[in-house]
Amino acid sequence: MSPTSETAQGGRRLVIVESPAKAKTIKGYLGPGYVVEASVGHIRDLPNGAAEVPAKYKGESWARLGVNVEADFQPIYVVNHDKKDQVKKLKELLAESDELFLATDEDREGEAIAWHLQEVLKPKVPVRRMVFHEITKDAIREAVANPRELNQKLVDAQETRRILDRLYGYEVSPVLWKKVMPRLSAGRVQSVATRLVVERERERIAFSSAEYWDLTGTFSTGRSSDASDPGSFTARLSSVDGRRVAQGRDFGPNGRLKEGAQVLHLDEANARALADALAQSSFSVRSVESKPYRRSPYAPFRTTTLQQEASRKLGMGAKATMQVAQKLYENGFITYMRTDSTTLSETAIAAARAQVTQLYGAGYLPDKPRVYAGKVKNAQEAHEAIRPSGDRFRTPAETGLTGEQFRLYELIWKRTVASQMKDATGDSVTVRIAGRASDGRDAEFSASGKTITFHGFLKAYVEGADDPNAELDDRERRLPQVAEGEALTAEEISADGHATKPPARYTEATLVKELEEREIGRPSTYASIIGTILDRGYVFKKGTALVPSFLSFAVVNLLEKHFGRLVDYDFTAAMEEDLDRIARGEAQAVPWLRRFYFGEGAEGLAGGAADAGNGDGDHLGGLKELVTDLGAIDAREVSSFPVGSGIVLRVGRYGPYVERGEKDAEDHQRADVPEDLAPDELTVEYAEELLAKPSGDFELGHDPRTGHLIVAKDGRYGPYVTEVLPEGTPKTGKNAVKARTASLFKSMSLDTVTLDDALRLMSLPRVVGTDPEGVEITAQNGRYGPYLKKGTDSRSLESEDQIFSITLEEALAIYAQPKQRGRAAAKPPLKELGTDPVSGRPVVVKDGRFGPYVTDGETNATLRRDDDVETVTPERGYELLAEKRAKGPAKKTAKKATAKKTTAKKTAAKKTAAKKTAAKKTTATKTTAAKTAAKKATAKKTAAAVKTNDE
DNA sequence: CAGTGAGCGAGCTTCCGCTTGACTT
Numbered sequence: 001m002s003p004t005s006e007t008a009q010g011g012r013r014l015v016i017v018e019s020p021a022k023a024k025t026i027k028g029y030l031g032p033g034y035v036v037e038a039s040v041g042h043i044r045d046l047p048n049g050a051a052e053v054p055a056k057y058k059g060e061s062w063a064r065l066g067v068n069v070e071a072d073f074q075p076i077y078v079v080n081h082d083k084k085d086q087v088k089k090l091k092e093l094l095a096e097s098d099e100l101f102l103a104t105d106e107d108r109e110g111e112a113i114a115w116h117l118q119e120v121l122k123p124k125v126p127v128r129r130m131v132f133h134e135i136t137k138d139a140i141r142e143a144v145a146n147p148r149e150l151n152q153k154l155v156d157a158q159e160t161r162r163i164l165d166r167l168y169g170y171e172v173s174p175v176l177w178k179k180v181m182p183r184l185s186a187g188r189v190q191s192v193a194t195r196l197v198v199e200r201e202r203e204r205i206a207f208s209s210a211e212y213w214d215l216t217g218t219f220s221t222g223r224s225s226d227a228s229d230p231g232s233f234t235a236r237l238s239s240v241d242g243r244r245v246a247q248g249r250d251f252g253p254n255g256r257l258k259e260g261a262q263v264l265h266l267d268e269a270n271a272r273a274l275a276d277a278l279a280q281s282s283f284s285v286r287s288v289e290s291k292p293y294r295r296s297p298y299a300p301f302r303t304t305t306l307q308q309e310a311s312r313k314l315g316m317g318a319k320a321t322m323q324v325a326q327k328l329y330e331n332g333f334i335t336y337m338r339t340d341s342t343t344l345s346e347t348a349i350a351a352a353r354a355q356v357t358q359l360y361g362a363g364y365l366p367d368k369p370r371v372y373a374g375k376v377k378n379a380q381e382a383h384e385a386i387r388p389s390g391d392r393f394r395t396p397a398e399t400g401l402t403g404e405q406f407r408l409y410e411l412i413w414k415r416t417v418a419s420q421m422k423d424a425t426g427d428s429v430t431v432r433i434a435g436r437a438s439d440g441r442d443a444e445f446s447a448s449g450k451t452i453t454f455h456g457f458l459k460a461y462v463e464g465a466d467d468p469n470a471e472l473d474d475r476e477r478r479l480p481q482v483a484e485g486e487a488l489t490a491e492e493i494s495a496d497g498h499a500t501k502p503p504a505r506y507t508e509a510t511l512v513k514e515l516e517e518r519e520i521g522r523p524s525t526y527a528s529i530i531g532t533i534l535d536r537g538y539v540f541k542k543g544t545a546l547v548p549s550f551l552s553f554a555v556v557n558l559l560e561k562h563f564g565r566l567v568d569y570d571f572t573a574a575m576e577e578d579l580d581r582i583a584r585g586e587a588q589a590v591p592w593l594r595r596f597y598f599g600e601g602a603e604g605l606a607g608g609a610a611d612a613g614n615g616d617g618d619h620l621g622g623l624k625e626l627v628t629d630l631g632a633i634d635a636r637e638v639s640s641f642p643v644g645s646g647i648v649l650r651v652g653r654y655g656p657y658v659e660r661g662e663k664d665a666e667d668h669q670r671a672d673v674p675e676d677l678a679p680d681e682l683t684v685e686y687a688e689e690l691l692a693k694p695s696g697d698f699e700l701g702h703d704p705r706t707g708h709l710i711v712a713k714d715g716r717y718g719p720y721v722t723e724v725l726p727e728g729t730p731k732t733g734k735n736a737v738k739a740r741t742a743s744l745f746k747s748m749s750l751d752t753v754t755l756d757d758a759l760r761l762m763s764l765p766r767v768v769g770t771d772p773e774g775v776e777i778t779a780q781n782g783r784y785g786p787y788l789k790k791g792t793d794s795r796s797l798e799s800e801d802q803i804f805s806i807t808l809e810e811a812l813a814i815y816a817q818p819k820q821r822g823r824a825a826a827k828p829p830l831k832e833l834g835t836d837p838v839s840g841r842p843v844v845v846k847d848g849r850f851g852p853y854v855t856d857g858e859t860n861a862t863l864r865r866d867d868d869v870e871t872v873t874p875e876r877g878y879e880l881l882a883e884k885r886a887k888g889p890a891k892k893t894a895k896k897a898t899a900k901k902t903t904a905k906k907t908a909a910k911k912t913a914a915k916k917t918a919a920k921k922t923t924a925t926k927t928t929a930a931k932t933a934a935k936k937a938t939a940k941k942t943a944a945a946v947k948t949n950d951e
Numbered sequence: 952c953a954g955t956g957a958g959c960g961a962g963c964t965t966c967c968g969c970t971t972g973a974c975t976t
Contacts, residue, residue, distance in 0.1 A: 019971085020970085038970080039969085040970045040971055041971075042969045043969095045967095051963090105969085109968060112969090158968095161967080162966095162968080164966095165967045166965095167966085168966065171965095172965085173964075173965035174965075177964070177965080182963090183963090184964085184965080185964085185965045185966070186965080188967070189967065190966085326971085338969085521967085521968095524967095524969060525967065528967095652952070653952095657952070659952095670952065671952095717954080717955095738953095739953085741954070742954095743954090743955090780955080780956095782956055783955050783957090784955090784957060787955095787956065787957090796956090796957080850960065851960095854960090860960035862960060862961050862962060864962085865963085
């Protein structure tokens with residue numbers, strides 16, 4: 001049945017694809033009678049946070065997960081906020097249609113999108129699932145004519161994947177908030193990506209360089225040179241008395257020769273002695289070995305290889321590459337850019353072959369089209385390779401593109417055309433040269449060359465290399481044509497020293513490559529994985545290299561020690577296998593999830609990813625158990641790393657620092673570590689240096705009275721000034737001298753504060769005068785802002801300037817007033833909302849420490865993100881209060897339980913509460929400061945909550 | 952990670968994968 005005949009029967013069909021650009025193309029192939037519209041990706045998902053959870057689940061203990069872990073992991077789905085309009089549009093279109101075709105991609109996610117569409121749109125007309133792998137008229141028409149049913153098992157597999165990722169992410173991240181720092185995150189993909197970067201850095205730290213020497217000889221044939229036969233060439237010393245000379249690859253990361261390496265390790269003295277001994281020697285060609293050279297073209301691009309090559313050749317990051325590719329795709333220049341397939345459609349192969357003939361001649365065209373088997377294990381192959389679109393490729397010049405779009409298109413075009421060209425062929429030659437040293441030793445040199453006799457695909461495209469020293473595929477090296485036994489003259493023999501290098505850091509491109517090889521992440525997410533670990537501060541960029549932060553060392557350390565199985569490099573691969581079993585109907589989703597979440601006892605699969613435990617014993621603990629009992633995780637331990645010489649690096653809530661000795665001890669030392677210090681650069685010497693110098697951020701000058709250096713610093717409670725006491729000043733004991741310190745006023749900032757400001761601040765408290773009874777009144781700055789103090793009676797001031805300007809008269813007037821209790825009394829309500837139907841009390845909106853909140857005098861509830869003081873209705877107020885009443889008591893008991901544990905903890909909690917208010921205050925003062933400083937301050941502000949480490 | 956003098960409301964952070972605009976910088 002052709003679409004035309006269906007149309008003739010009347011009726012209208014709605015076809016839904018994922019991408020709008022695809023919809024546009026397909027529309028043209030299907031003609032009238034078909035309406036093609038895009039879902040624009042997923043339309044439904046688990047709720048993001050509390051705000052998105054539907055009201056009826058709000059009180060449930062599992063609501064924050066969006067998955068009912070108590071009832072077979074039933075997921076709650078909500079239509080994505082940004083998809084509401086699109087869903088509405090689809091519903092309207094469906095209402096006018098007689099048939100619905102779900103034409104989403106044919107992979108796990110695509111099948112799920114189709115299912116969600118069906119669930120949300122609730123079609124009353126017949127529903128068909130249609131799939132195609134190629135966007136051509138024939139392929140589309142055939143797909144329409146041969147629809148199939150929705151594959152529910154595949155949908156199950158996707159849902160299982162989604163739930164696992166949610167449970168992993170939303171259960172493990174809070175562990176990091178408690179044990180390391182708030183706002184951190186963990187996830188199946190990002191945590192492994194971070195771990196890879198950290199492990200590489202550990203290798204670099206453990207690495208010790210080895211030195212080795214060899215000789216380079218310049219040999220001459222005595223013939224004059226021409227284009228095909230250079231008269232002289234260089235060769236490296238390869239063996240002495242038949243024993244191979246050690247090279248870089250013979251050394252292990254410890255800087256010593258690898259075990260069993262039967263090689264001669266030359267040091268400088270030996271190498272120079274040998275060079276001298278060879279100075280007068282005569283040389284001859286010992287052997288000439290020639291082998292045919294053959295190189296096949298590279299496969300067409302998929303997402304990862306495109307990102308790698310764009311990085312190597314165009315210097316583009318993964319994100320930029322994808323953005324430019326997206327534009328090319330939308331404007332019809334290339335096929336879809338998020339793919340794991342290297343397959344070219346028949347039309348593409350024909351187009352490429354036509355272009356090969358046209359541009360390079362028939363001699364470059366293989367007899368048969370080349371087929372590239374997907375080497376990506378985990379590939380879902382819903383799309384083609386990335387290639388120029390259409391059945392006739394436009395040359396870059398024909399596109400009219402400019403800038404990055406032009407360059408990226410050209411790269412894709414060249415790679416595609418080259419993939420259908422002949423192999424490059426030639427010869428590779430190895431020449432060995434022998435000479436006898438004056439001490440009788442036999443020295444053998446060797447040189448190898450490569451000549452390309454037929455360039456084949458290399459004419460069109462040469463792949464770049466990650467290592468700048470690596471030889472590119474098309475690089476030729478010609479050697480003179482020499483024969484065995486031929487005598488050669490040594491023009492020069494020199495000794496060369498080399499040092500082994502530590503393994504290179506990952507770049508965006510090489511990390512993505514590594515992830516793909518390990519089957520972690522998907523084409524649509526590779527670029528954003530890098531974005532996530534950068535955002536979290538787990539890695540930072542130094543040039544193109546990805547450097548792990550000390551913070552990531554602490555996080556990875558915690559995860560490895562307590563969630564080993566979850567950051568295992570094979571976790572995702574095992575999960576994929578299990579999901580495939582679910583998709584094939586050989587396994588069930590619920591038992592699998594139960595085993596992952598609740599652990600042993602849950603019937604299910606024999607192994608694989610469902611075991612969340614450490615995997616280092618028989619105990620198969622579930623995720624739930626691991627995140628419930630946090631007592632086993634010693635926060636201080638996981639964030640401490642010995643540097644050597646008694647110095648320990650610690651990752652605190654405010655960043656990394658080095659420390660020596662016990663806190664409060666006489667010899668205790670501590671110093672900040674720059675946040676952008678690469679971990680492999682933290683040597684004992686550097687740590688000593690840090691500990692030796694005062695960590696004053698801004699030196700303001702010297703106090704003319706005492707001569708002490710005055711510095712401005714950023715502290716736990718915000719910016720402050722302090723004096724540096726001369727060395728030897730007793731800090732403890734009877735004669736202890738404390739450095740004077742003072743917080744900056746809100747109107748001041750670290751980079752603008754002057755020495756005069758500092759001295760004035762440090763002169764506080766200021767004596768305002770004495771009251772009639774002779775009691776002294778002072779003015780000063782404190783935790784809650786400026787205030788007056790008279791004995792134990794304190795009164796807040798309105799502005800910091802008053803500390804210096806207030807007169808005794810004004811102060812006495814303030815004390816004449818009755819003491820104001822609390823802020824509530826001082827501040828009138830922002831808004832009145834009428835009488836609460838439950839409590840019968842008047843409800844008002846007030847401004848508090850945590851922002852605006854509604855209260856009936858008994859229950860308080862903070863306004864949510866979406867609420868606004870101006871627009872909030874009385875009904876909304878009552879609703880918030882009712883919600884709060886519903887879950888209020890539960891929280892209180894939880895708090896009490898923690899407080900009971902130890903008195904020490906209680907004080908710690910108090911301390912953190914204090915920190916928070918102070919920190920909050922300082923954020924405001926920073927508005928003029930640099931952006932990074934402001935960011936830091938925000939981080940500090942949020943760094944409240946439970947502090948269990950770093951005390 | 953400096954050290955202070957009240958009293959009183961927490962809520963939110965976070966995952967991976969599928970898609971584009973609509974925003975601001």
